[in-house]
Amino acid sequence: MTGLRFQLGSRANLPVSAELPVEIRKPNMALVARTLSSDSVELAPGTYFVTTRLPDGQEISHRVHIDEADETLSVKLVAEGEAVPESPGSRAAFRKSDRISTLATILENVGLQRTLESSYPERVEVRLRLVAGNVLRCRHEVLDQWPWSSLPSPEGHVRLKVRGRDTPLLAQVLQPDLPPFNIALPARPEGDCVLVLVRLLRGHIAADIQLEHTQADLLLRYREEGLLGAAEATVHSRSLDAEELLHQRHSDPVATAVRAYSLLRWGEHDRLRDWTENLKERYPWFPDGAAIRGEHLARLGRHEEALAAFLELPERGLPLFSGGVSYTLDRLRLYAGQGEAVFPQRDLSLARDAFDRFQQFATHIDFGRLVTTFTGLDPGTPNAEPLRSFELIEDGTDVGQLFVSSS
Amino acid sequence: MTLVLDERSDLRGKPGLHVFIAGASLYRHLPGGGGKPTDNSYGMQQLSSTALTGYKVYRWLLDNKGQLPLPLATVRLLLSPSPAELAVEPKMENLTDACTRANFAAEAKQWRKDAGSSRDEFTFFYFAGHGVQRKKDDAVMLLEDFGNPDEGPLASAVTIDNLFNGMAPPASPTEQIAQRQIYFVDACRIAPSEFRAWEWLDVSGIWGVELSGSDDRYAPIFFAAIPGTKAYALSGEQTLFSKALLACLNGSGAEALEEDTDGQVRWGVTVHSLNEALESQVGELNVEHEGNQKYTLSGLVRNTVLHYLERPPEVDIVLEIDPTEALPFVRLEVTDPQDAGVWNLEPIDPHPYENKLPAGYYRISAKIVNPPQPPYVDYAKWREVKPPRCPVKARLSP
Numbered sequence: 153m154t155g156l157r158f159q160l161g162s163r164a165n166l167p168v169s170a171e172l173p174v175e176i177r178k179p180n181m182a183l184v185a186r187t188l189s190s191d192s193v194e195l196a197p198g199t200y201f202v203t204t205r206l207p208d209g210q211e212i213s214h215r216v217h218i219d220e221a222d223e224t225l226s227v228k229l230v231a232e233g234e235a236v237p238e239s240p241g242s243r244a245a246f247r248k249s250d251r252i253s254t255l256a257t258i259l260e261n262v263g264l265q266r267t268l269e270s271s272y273p274e275r276v277e278v279r280l281r282l283v284a285g286n287v288l289r290c291r292h293e294v295l296d297q298w299p300w301s302s303l304p305s306p307e308g309h310v311r312l313k314v315r316g317r318d319t320p321l322l323a324q325v326l327q328p329d330l331p332p333f334n335i336a337l338p339a340r341p342e343g344d345c346v347l348v349l350v351r352l353l354r355g356h357i358a359a360d361i362q363l364e365h366t367q368a369d370l371l372l373r374y375r376e377e378g379l380l381g382a383a384e385a386t387v388h389s390r391s392l393d394a395e396e397l398l399h400q401r402h403s404d405p406v407a408t409a410v411r412a413y414s415l416l417r418w419g420e421h422d423r424l425r426d427w428t429e430n431l432k433e434r435y436p437w438f439p440d441g442a443a444i445r446g447e448h449l450a451r452l453g454r455h456e457e458a459l460a461a462f463l464e465l466p467e468r469g470l471p472l473f474s475g476g477v478s479y480t481l482d483r484l485r486l487y488a489g490q491g492e493a494v495f496p497q498r499d500l501s502l503a504r505d506a507f508d509r510f511q512q513f514a515t516h517i518d519f520g521r522l523v524t525t526f527t528g529l530d531p532g533t534p535n536a537e538p539l540r541s542f543e544l545i546e547d548g549t550d551v552g553q554l555f556v557s558s559s
Numbered sequence: 560m561t562l563v564l565d566e567r568s569d570l571r572g573k574p575g576l577h578v579f580i581a582g583a584s585l586y587r588h589l590p591g592g593g594g595k596p597t598d599n600s601y602g603m604q605q606l607s608s609t610a611l612t613g614y615k616v617y618r619w620l621l622d623n624k625g626q627l628p629l630p631l632a633t634v635r636l637l638l639s640p641s642p643a644e645l646a647v648e649p650k651m652e653n654l655t656d657a658c659t660r661a662n663f664a665a666e667a668k669q670w671r672k673d674a675g676s677s678r679d680e681f682t683f684f685y686f687a688g689h690g691v692q693r694k695k696d697d698a699v700m701l702l703e704d705f706g707n708p709d710e711g712p713l714a715s716a717v718t719i720d721n722l723f724n725g726m727a728p729p730a731s732p733t734e735q736i737a738q739r740q741i742y743f744v745d746a747c748r749i750a751p752s753e754f755r756a757w758e759w760l761d762v763s764g765i766w767g768v769e770l771s772g773s774d775d776r777y778a779p780i781f782f783a784a785i786p787g788t789k790a791y792a793l794s795g796e797q798t799l800f801s802k803a804l805l806a807c808l809n810g811s812g813a814e815a816l817e818e819d820t821d822g823q824v825r826w827g828v829t830v831h832s833l834n835e836a837l838e839s840q841v842g843e844l845n846v847e848h849e850g851n852q853k854y855t856l857s858g859l860v861r862n863t864v865l866h867y868l869e870r871p872p873e874v875d876i877v878l879e880i881d882p883t884e885a886l887p888f889v890r891l892e893v894t895d896p897q898d899a900g901v902w903n904l905e906p907i908d909p910h911p912y913e914n915k916l917p918a919g920y921y922r923i924s925a926k927i928v929n930p931p932q933p934p935y936v937d938y939a940k941w942r943e944v945k946p947p948r949c950p951v952k953a954r955l956s957p
Contacts, residue, residue, distance in 0.1 A: 179896035182818035201920050213941040380831040419859035453772040490768045519696045
């Protein structure tokens, strides 16, 4: 048997620590193994095809011959210059353009119908605010000090690294005559995340998030692109081992949550074990810990404990990932409607109150995005009203200027 | 009669696939439906292809019953076709009962009972008709008697939540239910403006939902539309989503599975491969028919095989040379894994070159031959040619 190892190419546009999903098949396409680029695979002599999938959907294949004399063999997965979609008509490109339009979609639904223009304006009018706190209880504030640093960005993009806090954070994007939108910033207190603003046609801004944890970010991207096979391989990456993520010196509840949401989505709650309890208990500032624990317990049929976990959310805040909002809505709706015989009246009443509050947000959340994104000038009062008084807003940061300097 | 196929006795207790299909085009209380007119149609009209879609899905299952992951055990079908659909497909006449709320609820209960025979059963649900949502992330299916002015606004409706939650594994260890369940909801998810102004509109359940036991289902829900958007149809033919779905199930959404003991590779459509293919297939139909449909997957998306193919699918391949100025100097070669030539094109005419190949691995080479001219460079790469289509742009610029 020969040990087959994998290397990422130097121009893969991916961090060195990324673990890409790899499929090994025989020439007749029979599946031999699914693994990650960080692992090696023992193979019998023969010819194989090794295929990796990039987060934009592009697939890259190599033919590998293994002789009996080979003890180990290394395959460079992504050659120089490979990380470019091969054709504008490819699935990757289709998804990419679709994804860019995702934010436009949420805006279109609330009245914006003007995203398809043929030229970029030179000057973009956009201000950014950083909102900290619990928007469910309206215990949030706009921060005077905006703890970001600007990162090198391609044309039409602004990338801002934002430091986390022990409270939920939102970036609010304000543009004239458009509904302000709020996007969660999933960063742990000692860590950060990157807010990516993309200038769309006619000066409209879309936003995306890059997580600090490379593999969690990769998993998020595969899921957003609908590449479930690649996401399923990624979720089992060693660097996303929950026990390690929660117990290492720089513990990462955000990356743990991304993995947990994926396992819940797959219905693999047996893999969640007790670390969801740790996630909830160790990070009381992190709303998603309660949502994940609640859904995990509900899947196990432990509904009283599940409701108790969901009822922690009003004190913690809106989950930073839309999956958490969705699970909370579904469970609270079920418990409030069908739980008379199971739950005490007091809990049922709290469940109904919490459900009503979540419903106010649900109308304005874009559930097509994994990071919680919703419209409303006051993040505690979500709505779809366009911003008519942009010129009166004096706080926040003028990001339009950054687009000029980055282009 | 709604149980249009019953093979349970032939299966002799072995697990099978239990199908429940509901398709409504004729809405009695909407304009033109012939019933007592509704007070508020919310802008909805009679439909022209959703019952036909339900029928086509039923026919597809019958025609492919040998290739399903389990033998067909039962098929329950509710159809409310329009007169125009009956003219297109007269076999729908008297085939089954109407897709009313009462029939839906009664059949759903029988379907669940069959699904409760064992954990190894497999269920398949398909709804095509009008749909609405009350709030984002919600989906309400509207049945033939929707809009009855003597009833509440959503009296003849069923929420997918209620259906899905009612199919969860029971808490009692003595009861069980199919572990594998697949749902397709082929309907709009628009919230009429009136809904926003009103209090939350309750939809009474078709069954009381018991809080479940451990929920380890394979239970994806394929929604034809993302929240807040419409689903589209080809008038008098079928819905856009069902057209994409059947194309995917017929091979466009297939992937190669493991080798069997005889060294033969089985091809099948899985939850994951279907999800990927549906996205591009719906996208292509959007382009073809100027639609704007956006499909989404929800529920519990653990992977499982939905349909096996008899042979590897044929894949549309589009080969393009970039830049086109290099075309006079290029020879295009396609070879298989045994290095046998498959195509040898010089010149490449027409360009881009479109053809079909059986799914598999191919080496695609574009060589500069006539004469070797800077600044162009040769291109050679292995490609996994797999459904639904494989566009290749050979870049000959350094």
